[in-house]
Amino acid sequence: MRSNTLSRKEQICVKAAQLFKEKGYSAVTMRDLAAAVGIKAASLYNHITSKQQILSEIILDIAQQFTDGIETIATQETDAISKLKAVVSQHITLTADNPYGMAALNNDWMHLEGKLEYYLKLRSAYEKQFKTIVLEGQELGELKDVNSEILLFSILTTLRNLYLWIPKKADLEKDKLIEELSEILLQGIVK
Amino acid sequence: MRSNTLSRKEQICVKAAQLFKEKGYSAVTMRDLAAAVGIKAASLYNHITSKQQILSEIILDIAQQFTDGIETIATQETDAISKLKAVVSQHITLTADNPYGMAALNNDWMHLEGKLEYYLKLRSAYEKQFKTIVLEGQELGELKDVNSEILLFSILTTLRNLYLWIPKKADLEKDKLIEELSEILLQGIVK
């Protein structure tokens, strides 16, 4: 019995992410977290080294996945529209896997302290790749020549906030969502 | 000299909103806020009654404006597309007026405590009006028959997060932004 089951540390991080989503990092105390796990606050420190570390692990793990993922997508040899669909797909997949972590990524990154700089580097790298995909699509005439900053903001914001929406869908049909959301973001909603 | 200038209480609330945006409500201490205003923590209480109250005033003021505004838009006799443009316009206007307050509205509403229930009522009312506009637009064939939940989520999320983007634009041409963002949200980005 290796690990079909989560280690205690992983259990703690998962619960922490859930609590962070509800109230934000700063408002969650170690006693809150301990109670949610079913132990006393001091016992947490048999498994983790600090509250900070929990946050860092939650956020950097996901941020790394996103940055790695878009790197792969960006270097593929397809049109911009296919790449954008792949980005939508990645967001939906990673968010469905870990909606609570996504919440922390979105709302609590400013409390990273020691790891803040590294996080910002990952985020910049991600946004740069995203931007490149869009600009290439515009140059090749696949995408409309609208203000690229606004375009980027609009799509990226929707994708980054999927964590608010996806958990509400109990019976999530992922492939269908990818298609429908891509359609709305790319083709618009006016008939 | 009535009030071209802000009252001390208003100054405090404005500074509070700025700090809340940077670190979130829970991470901002009364001593932080006092220092930002240039006085001691205890002196704040000559002007406000509690930290809670500051948050409530910031959030409920804006929430009320949004709910009132969409009520007006929804009862106008025009097509759905014009109404949606009006909603975009309202979001851009209110966000440009008060980006820090919008941040608190988005991120710190869960700390409202006593006023939470009232806030949730305002938010529900807002979303209901928004939904009605979209559904009517679909019924009349003005809007595509895409999944309305996804459509609502996508547009509303973009609009709600404008506070992250608008302050970066020093020379904001509001009318232009309204046009360009409406175009992207309504017509899509694919040529």
Next chain:
DNA sequence: AAAAATAACTAACAATTGTTAGTTTTGTAC
């Protein structure tokens, strides 16, 4: 200029914070 009101201050409070030290319980290996 005196009086009154406003707004700042210092000092302190009780509660809560993340974390540590030291101890006891629990589970596993021999």
Next chain:
DNA sequence: GTACAAAACTAACAATTGTTAGTTATTTTT
């Protein structure tokens, strides 16, 4: 069943929290 490690516990710490009381300084009104 004894030994060892893992993981829980109790108790406490120093720092920080929102807030109050009481006092002094500043501004406004008379």
